[in-house]
Amino acid sequence: MFSGRVAVVTGSAQGLGKVFSGVLLERGSKVCISDVNQSELEKTYKEFKSKYAENVISQQCDVTDSEQLKEVFRKTKDTYGQLDLVVNNAGIVNEKNWQQCIDVNLNGTIRGTMLGMEYMRKDKGGKGGLILNMSSLAGIFPVNYTPAYAASKHGVIGYTRSWSMHPDVVNNGVRLVCLCPAFVDTDMIKMDDDSKFVGTDLAQQVIEKFGIMSTDHIIPVFVNAIEDEENNGSVISITLKGANKIPLPMP
Ligand SMILES: NC(=O)C1=CN([C@@H]2O[C@H](COP(=O)(O)OP(=O)(O)OC[C@H]3O[C@@H](n4cnc5c(N)ncnc54)[C@H](O)[C@@H]3O)[C@@H](O)[C@H]2O)C=CC1
Numbered sequence: 013m014f015s016g017r018v019a020v021v022t023g024s025a026q027g028l029g030k031v032f033s034g035v036l037l038e039r040g041s042k043v044c045i046s047d048v049n050q051s052e053l054e055k056t057y058k059e060f061k062s063k064y065a066e067n068v069i070s071q072q073c074d075v076t077d078s079e080q081l082k083e084v085f086r087k088t089k090d091t092y093g094q095l096d097l098v099v100n101n102a103g104i105v106n107e108k109n110w111q112q113c114i115d116v117n118l119n120g121t122i123r124g125t126m127l128g129m130e131y132m133r134k135d136k137g138g139k140g141g142l143i144l145n146m147s148s149l150a151g152i153f154p155v156n157y158t159p160a161y162a163a164s165k166h167g168v169i170g171y172t173r174s175w176s177m178h179p180d181v182v183n184n185g186v187r188l189v190c191l192c193p194a195f196v197d198t199d200m201i202k203m204d205d206d207s208k209f210v211g212t213d214l215a216q217q218v219i220e221k222f223g224i225m226s227t228d229h230i231i232p233v234f235v236n237a238i239e240d241e242e243n244n245g246s247v248i249s250i251t252l253k254g255a256n257k258i259p260l261p262m263p
């Protein structure tokens with residue numbers, strides 16, 4: 013399932029993207045890691061390269077820049093000859109610069125999804141594959157201290173579900189899944205920047221209510237989404253209590 017498969021993971025210099033890339037590499041996949049943060053990307057690349065040799069490549073990329081993202085896909089296909097998995101993981105929380113928050117989280121995911129379909133659809137020369145989009149519990153609940161972030165993550169769910177129901181995509185072997193974790197112990201949830209939240213105290217209260225998961229908590233759900241080839245269109249919440257498929261709301 014993993015051995016010999018080829019993946020692109022955005023925002024993979026640190027946090028969940030780095031963990032996902034490590035999981036794929038450990039299981040024998042080939043991975044193009046990419047991130048806007050060049051220096052952190054270089055460190056992660058060196059770490060992975062020493063363990064996984066030619067199975068890892070890296071390409072600096074800001075997901076808000078279509079040309080840079082296209083280059084990630086081009087380089088991956090040129091190097092490994094195929095593409096099987098896209099993890100649209102790059103994300104930020106920034107309510108002050110809400111435009112950037114939408115551009116990275118939602119538009120970046122749309123760009124990555126479109127490229128993923130272009131490279132993996134059977135009618136376009138691909139072999140099919142999986143597009144795994146990172147949403148959040150904030151894509152399911154309203155979040156009063158991060159409205160723009162919540163909007164971006166609600167958007168990721170609507171976008172992913174919509175493509176997963178398109179016959180041209182389904183019939184050409186591409187499936188799409190959304191992961192929606194609660195709080196995970198990464199830099200994202202650090203209260204280190206006033207521009208992140210509209211009310212750090214509100215954020216702290218909700219974090220106390222949900223608790224903080226280690227990145228290890230997300231790994232089995234990530235692995236299962238890849239292994240379960242029947243899984244298309246799922247939106248999976250992940251909290252300390254476990255993982256659950258969120259039913260499609262019906263009017
Ligand atoms: N940590 C958490 O509590 C949760 C995180 N998520 C989502 O998981 C994903 C990963 O987040 P974390 O690992 O927690 O955060 P993180 O802050 O540790 O890592 C995010 C990575 O994305 C990169 N990045 C930011 N802007 C970028 C851009 N324009 N282009 C390319 N890369 C960019 C950063 O440089 C960083 O390496 C995000 O989409 C986030 O919204 C979802 C639910 C919970």
Ligand SMILES: CC/C=C\C[C@H](O)/C=C/C=C\C=C\C=C\C(=O)[C@@H](O)C/C=C\CCC(=O)O
Nearest residue numbers: 105148149150153154155156194195201215218
């Ligand atoms: C603080 C960092 C921001 C984003 C990181 C990340 O994506 C994590 C978000 C995780 C969960 C957010 C959930 C927020 C929920 C709310 O604020 C409320 O709407 C919750 C209300 C009810 C919960 C249901 C219940 O009571 O069990």
